[in-house]
Amino acid sequence: MTINTLSQDGVQRQQMPCLTKMERMIxxxxxPDMGIKLRNQRxxxxxxxxxxxxxxxxxxxIKKCSISDxxxxxxxxxxxxxxxxxxxxxxxNLILKAxxxxxxxxxxxxxxxxxxxxxxLDYAIYLAKKNIRKQGELIEYEKECYNALHKRIxxxxxxxxxxxxxxxxxxxxxxxxxxxxxECQEQAYWLVNRPPVSPEHYKLTTLTKNTIAITYxxxxxxxxxxxxxxxxxxxxxxxxxxCLESYVKYCEQYQPHDPIMQGCLPSNPWIxxxxxxxxxxxxxxxxPTKLRVERWSFSFMELLNDQMGRxxxxxYLEKEFSAENLCFWQACEDVRHGETAKIPEKVDExxxxxxxxxxxxxxxxxxxxxxxxxxxxxxPHRFVLDDAQMHIxxxxxxxxxxxxxxxxxYKNLLARAIVPQETKKSVFPFMRRQRHSSPSPALATQTAxxxxxxxxxxxxxxxxxxx
Amino acid sequence: MCDQTFLAITFGPCDNxxxxxxxxxxxxxNEPINYxxxxxxxxxxxxxxxxxxxxxxxxxxxxxxxxxEEERAKLHDVELHQVAEKIEALGQFVMKTRRTLKGHGNxxxxxxxxxxxxxxxxxxxxxxxxxxxxxxxxxxxxxTMPCTWVMACAYAPSxxxxxxxxxxxxxxxxxxxxxxxxxLAAKKKSVAMxxxxxxxxxxxxxxxxxxxSSGDGTCALWDVESGQLLQSFHGHSADVLSLNLAPSxxxxxxxxxxxxxxxxxxDMRSGQNVQSFETHExxxxxxxxxxxxxxxxxxxxxxxxxxxxLRADREVAIYSKESIIFGASSVDFSLSGRLLFAGYxxxxxxxxxxxxxxxxxxxxxxxxxxxxxxxxPDGTAFCSGSWDNTFxxxxxxxxxxxxxxxxxxxxxxxxxxMSVP
Numbered sequence: 037m038t039i040n041t042l043s044q045d046g047v048q049r050q051q052m053p054c055l056t057k058m059e060r061m062i063x064x065x066x067x068p069d070m071g072i073k074l075r076n077q078r079x080x081x082x083x084x085x086x087x088x089x090x091x092x093x094x095x096x097x098i099k100k101c102s103i104s105d106x107x108x109x110x111x112x113x114x115x116x117x118x119x120x121x122x123x124x125x126x127x128x129n130l131i132l133k134a135x136x137x138x139x140x141x142x143x144x145x146x147x148x149x150x151x152x153x154x155x156x157l158d159y160a161i162y163l164a165k166k167n168i169r170k171q172g173e174l175i176e177y178e179k180e181c182y183n184a185l186h187k188r189i190x191x192x193x194x195x196x197x198x199x200x201x202x203x204x205x206x207x208x209x210x211x212x213x214x215x216x217x218x219e220c221q222e223q224a225y226w227l228v229n230r231p232p233v234s235p236e237h238y239k240l241t242t243l244t245k246n247t248i249a250i251t252y253x254x255x256x257x258x259x260x261x262x263x264x265x266x267x268x269x270x271x272x273x274x275x276x277x278x279c280l281e282s283y284v285k286y287c288e289q290y291q292p293h294d295p296i297m298q299g300c301l302p303s304n305p306w307i308x309x310x311x312x313x314x315x316x317x318x319x320x321x322x323x324p325t326k327l328r329v330e331r332w333s334f335s336f337m338e339l340l341n342d343q344m345g346r347x348x349x350x351x352y353l354e355k356e357f358s359a360e361n362l363c364f365w366q367a368c369e370d371v372r373h374g375e376t377a378k379i380p381e382k383v384d385e386x387x388x389x390x391x392x393x394x395x396x397x398x399x400x401x402x403x404x405x406x407x408x409x410x411x412x413x414x415x416p417h418r419f420v421l422d423d424a425q426m427h428i429x430x431x432x433x434x435x436x437x438x439x440x441x442x443x444x445x446y447k448n449l450l451a452r453a454i455v456p457q458e459t460k461k462s463v464f465p466f467m468r469r470q471r472h473s474s475p476s477p478a479l480a481t482q483t484a485x486x487x488x489x490x491x492x493x494x495x496x497x498x499x500x501x502x503x
Numbered sequence: 504m505c506d507q508t509f510l511a512i513t514f515g516p517c518d519n520x521x522x523x524x525x526x527x528x529x530x531x532x533n534e535p536i537n538y539x540x541x542x543x544x545x546x547x548x549x550x551x552x553x554x555x556x557x558x559x560x561x562x563x564x565x566x567x568x569x570x571x572e573e574e575r576a577k578l579h580d581v582e583l584h585q586v587a588e589k590i591e592a593l594g595q596f597v598m599k600t601r602r603t604l605k606g607h608g609n610x611x612x613x614x615x616x617x618x619x620x621x622x623x624x625x626x627x628x629x630x631x632x633x634x635x636x637x638x639x640x641x642x643x644x645x646x647t648m649p650c651t652w653v654m655a656c657a658y659a660p661s662x663x664x665x666x667x668x669x670x671x672x673x674x675x676x677x678x679x680x681x682x683x684x685x686x687l688a689a690k691k692k693s694v695a696m697x698x699x700x701x702x703x704x705x706x707x708x709x710x711x712x713x714x715x716s717s718g719d720g721t722c723a724l725w726d727v728e729s730g731q732l733l734q735s736f737h738g739h740s741a742d743v744l745s746l747n748l749a750p751s752x753x754x755x756x757x758x759x760x761x762x763x764x765x766x767x768x769x770d771m772r773s774g775q776n777v778q779s780f781e782t783h784e785x786x787x788x789x790x791x792x793x794x795x796x797x798x799x800x801x802x803x804x805x806x807x808x809x810x811x812x813l814r815a816d817r818e819v820a821i822y823s824k825e826s827i828i829f830g831a832s833s834v835d836f837s838l839s840g841r842l843l844f845a846g847y848x849x850x851x852x853x854x855x856x857x858x859x860x861x862x863x864x865x866x867x868x869x870x871x872x873x874x875x876x877x878x879x880p881d882g883t884a885f886c887s888g889s890w891d892n893t894f895x896x897x898x899x900x901x902x903x904x905x906x907x908x909x910x911x912x913x914x915x916x917x918x919x920x921m922s923v924p
Contacts, residue, residue, distance in 0.1 A: 049808055050902065052804070053784060053785045053806065054803055054804070054828050054829045054830060054848070055804045056807065058827045058828055061825075061828070089578070097826065100825070101825045101826035102825065103824075103826045104865075106865075106867065107826060107865055108826075110851065110867065111828070111849075113820040114828065114829070114849055124870075224520065234594075254557055254560075254561075254740065255547075255557060255560065255738040256547045256548050256737075257547075257548070257738070257739075258557075258560040258561065258563075258564050259547035259549075259560075260543070260544075260547045260550075260738050260776075261564055261567070261736060261738070262530075262563070262564070262567070263529040263530065263531065263543060263546075263547070263569045264529060264573065264738070264775070264779070265530075265775050266529075266530035266533065266535075267530065267775075268527060268571055268778065268779060269567075269570065269571055269574055271778070271816055273574070273575065273577075273578050273814070273815060273816045274578065274814040274815055275578045275580055275815070276578060276579045276580050276581050276582075276812070276813075276815045276817070276819065277580050277581045277586070279797065279798075279812045279814050279819070280581060280582075280583050280586040280587075280812070280815075280819060281586060281816040282795070282797060283583070283586075283793070283795075283797075283798070283840070283857070283858060284586060284587065284590060284793045284858060286794070286839070286840060287590075287839050287840055287841040287857070287858060288509070288590075289839075290794070290838060290839035290840065290841075291839050293838060293882075294837055294839035294841065294882050295838070295881070295882050295883040295884075296837045296838070296882055296883075296884075296885070297837065297838075297839055297841055297842070298879075300883060304883050304884070305621075305638065305883060306601045306602070306638070306883055306884045307601065311638070312882070314620060314621070314881075317881070337751060343784075369708070373707060373708045373709035373711055373712060374709065374711050375711050375726065375727075375728045376711075376726040376728065376729055376731060376733070377728060377729060378720060414516070415523060417514075417523070417820070418733075418772075419514055419525060419772055420514075422514075422772075440751065443862050471638055471639045472639070473636055473638075473641060474619070474621065474636070474638075475638050476636075476643060476662070476679070476681060477617065477619050477622075477661060477662025477663060478662060478663045478664075478679040478680070478681055479681055483912060
């Protein structure tokens with residue numbers, strides 16, 4: 037929902053989908069067969085027809101939507117708040133109580149969708165009616181509103197008073213029961229739309245949404261859509277069964293790593309106030325946890341995302357004399373995500389170190405890609421190394437990475453990796469552990485700012501994401 | 504990992520302006536051509552051709568959309584809940600508030616976690632942006648923005664800066680200084696400029712680039728140092744409310760959702776709209792990628808959340824319930840992607856089983872609409888921000904609460920749910 041304020045005429049105001057849904061439910065609640073059973077309710081000496089108890093409403097909701105008591109009460113409360121149901125005994129208290137308190141359905145004439153926003157004129161007439169009918173009947177905030185309106189729309193005040201008198205006269209000619217019902221309905225409408233405390237009112241004003249359909253915008257949008265549409269249509273799609281299976285596998289694979297699903301060892305820091313979990317999984321820990329090392333085997337990206345994993349992989353590549361691949365990839369990442377101004381010099385560095393014939397860390401790219409890259413280097417831009425980077429990435433992914441997972445280095449680490457003990461619950465469970473603060477990440481950079489190399493390594497640590 | 508994230512883009516001379524730029528693959532009168540994003544935009548702005556009216560254009564659009572839906576339906580051979588039948592159902596979830604961060608004077612609009620898993624930046628309607636250490640609940644930094652309704656805030660990957668923006672139509676980056684005497688506002692960098700409010704912002708993989716979405720219907724990629732616009736993304740016909748970057752390290756895509764009920768996937772390099780989904784019935788308030796990057800979820804005013812698969816190129820699940828009437832303002836996945844947390848405008852948070860499509864929990868506790876829901880980077884907790892209003896005798900406090908899960912054990916182990924006093 038946009039917060040764009042209401043603009044002038046010509047703007048389409050759309051019905052809020054929540055109101056449509058509520059109204060649909062209200063209508064089914066009033067269904068003669070499947071709806072709520074209505075009965076007469078005695079209010080002082082008059083009998084009000086078609087009333088129901090709060091408990092009826094809650095029970096109906098529980099049955100219809102298969103939800104719990106708490107949720108049914110919550111949903112029912114929404115109906116009262118938005119004026120679709122109103123209480124009979126305590127009209128000012130817009131709360132749904134799951135007992136025998138009486139409620140009635142508001143007439144569609146006063147529904148949010150038909151009469152919104154509530155007009156000032158109508159409110160003035162309503163307050164005038166109340167004032168005329170019984171002096172002193174207006175309560176404090178109503179008196180304030182009345183006076184404010186009197187000032188604001190003074191020019192039509194005669195009309196207001198005349199209307200009020202007319203409406204009162206007309207209502208006197210009705211049956212007492214009908215009159216009381218109509219008064220209740222009107223009162224409920226104003227209690228919803230002009231509540232004593234403003235926050236509700238404010239909220240209501242932001243319920244509208246605008247669709248500004250300016251012609252030129254629509255033209256442009258449609259043109260762009262055509263241009264892209266054949267591209268959309270030409271897409272290679274994959275069968276749903278294959279895609280959906282992959283989610284099942286992914287969730288299964290990651291479940292032991294998901295603290296919300298399966299807890300975490302030694303314990304969740306938010307629960308036990310013990311930050312061991314974070315300490316054991318920090319970037320600079322001596323020995324990683326088993327879960328962490330296992331995660332590197334899930335995908336190449338998992339290995340690269342973990343700074344420790346990356347270091348381990350680099351060590352392995354050094355043994356295989358192909359470390360320049362990872363270094364090249366990292367340098368390319370730095371170009372892609374770094375400052376625009378520094379791109380030419382960075383690209384130049386990369387060329388000198390990795391691509392120039394006879395370079396100290398020459399990377400093995402196929403001739404076609406090499407040719408294209410070298411050509412692009414004449415006018416360096418952010419993505420000039422993309423093709424070469426992708427080639428090396430896939431090379432590592434398809435070749436070095438699987439071999440790393442089978443290597444002694446990895447298997448060794450996995451065997452030595454820690455499985456933390458679950459923290460025993462403290463003897464005095466009511467004593468809260470002290471929560472220590474940690475050094476701010478901003479501090480790390482400040483101290484390293486003088487060091488020239490810091491910017492490069494920091495942008496790298498900036499790319500490390502999860503554990 | 505999704506190999507679709509490796510979009511092969513062409514970089515070379517534009518067929519129109521001959522400048523060397525990342526090129527979009529588009530079709531003009533059924534012929535494929537390569538234009539740079541600027542030329543595409545200019546072409547689109549040229550207005551109606553002879554004999555065309557807005558109605559004929561719209562009619563043609565509808566025809567193409569129908570054709571697209573037909574193509575998409577061809578490979579749809581099974582539903583998600585059918586595939587998920589063989590998985591065990593999730594048991595009872597018990598979630599408790601662990602921290603309540605009080606200090607905002609008004610509605611909390613946006614929240615973002617720091618990569619250190621414990622710090623949070625939050626922004627509110629009164630223009631305040633606060634950086635907290637959520638673990639100790641200490642406030643570490645506070646900035647007062649010159650505008651109200653700061654709808655977007657983001658933590659930089661390095662943890663050294665925060666970006667925020669809102670009704671000022673700008674996105675500003677504040678480097679976080681630990682010097683108590685230093686006024687953070689002094690070092691502020693104005694990065695993005697839009698022609699309408701800023702709805703969402705996000706750093707890319709480094710502190711140097713920011714992606715923004717705005718009420719003017721566009722998204723844009725900016726260079727932080729120079730404030731230069733690197734790429735703009737046109738294709739939404741109404742306010743863009745939310746965006747999310749694909750979780751792939753080498754990926755170059757992001758998804759955006761807007762008031763035109765569309766969710767669009769974009770290539771960050773060329774500015775091209777590579778995929779588009781329009782099945783929601785109302786504004787899309789929030790978009791979030793599934794952790795593998797193969798799908799994304801959306802939360803909308805039509806009171807549903809939906810899951811869209813990028814490889815199958817279609818909507819694959821709808822998360823809705825008859826009793827959920829109000830729109831979802833914010834969604835986020837748990838670490839494994841099995842759970843979807845969604846905050847709604849009726850003050851509740853519903854937790855969905857992504858695979859089975861059922862709701863596993865409903866959380867009450869906020870006293871006003873939930874504006875944002877974010878899971879921490881390591882998945883240990885999730886935090887929700889709301890328009891809460893806790894009345895105190897002396898002053899009004901607005902707060903937001905941190906929830907986490909106590910420990911659910913399913914399957915053979917039969918551990919009891921941990922009860923902590």
